[in-house]
Amino acid sequence: MAKILAFRLWGDYGHFKKFYTTTSPLTFEFPPPPTLIGIISAIIGLEKEEYLSYFQTPDDYKLAVCLNNPVKKIRWSQNLIDTKHYFWRIHNRTQIRIEFVKDASYTVYFQHNNFDIYNRLKKYLQNHQAVYSIALGLSELLGNYEFIGEMGINKKNSESWNDLNSVLPYSQLLDDNSLNFGIDQEIFKVNYPIQMQMDRIVNKREDILFERKGQALQCKVKQFWETEKGDNIVFF
Secondary structure: OEEEEEEEEEEEEEOOEOOOOOOOOOEOOOOOHHHHHHHHHHHHOOOOOOHHHHHOOHHHEEEEEEEOOOOEEEEEEEEEEOOOOOOOOOOOEEEEEEEEEEEEEEEEEEEEOOHHHHHHHHHHHHOOOOOOOOEOOOOOOEOEEEEEEEEEEEEEOOOOOEEEOOOEEHHHEOOOOOEEOOOOOOEEEEEEEEEEOOOOOEEEEEEEEEEOOOOOEEEOEOOEEEEOOOOEEOOO
């Protein structure tokens, strides 16, 4: 049975900027995989110039995320000041509205073929330690984490309906009729960055399905993984 690390990641606010917004930044509902990779690398102390080199081959690692809280977004105005000359003398400023995720909370599942990275993360999670402070998108939005545990996972191949606890890459559906829309569910499909090159250029994007209130998705997928605790997840 394969093993995987699970931990809860949360914060009062998060901002995971959507790539097509500039003067009025909007946020994704949960941290995209490149952001999660950055957070994991910060915990174990991988340097900014090197950490992406460990995540260039999709087969080397597995990553999944679940929503623990309903997605709530708020917007407020912030003053951006011109600091090119003197940051203590404000001559020019620009006020923009920024969108944030409120009461952000996620369960992250992670596995890596590099045993050093895997074991280092396990050790730091168990001891609640981090080499660098972690943030939910912006340096001002500090995050916290809690180790859930190391657990076994079993790969499942089934064409029957299953309740999926994680967010779901659209490409993993069997077909366009493989998603059941519940009466009280709010299901969204949003295009997310999935992989990032060493030069920090995103080379893979994908449509991701999720239920805004964190409810399970009833669907038929090509394959999924069942954890020891009975949760069904699909990796990016």
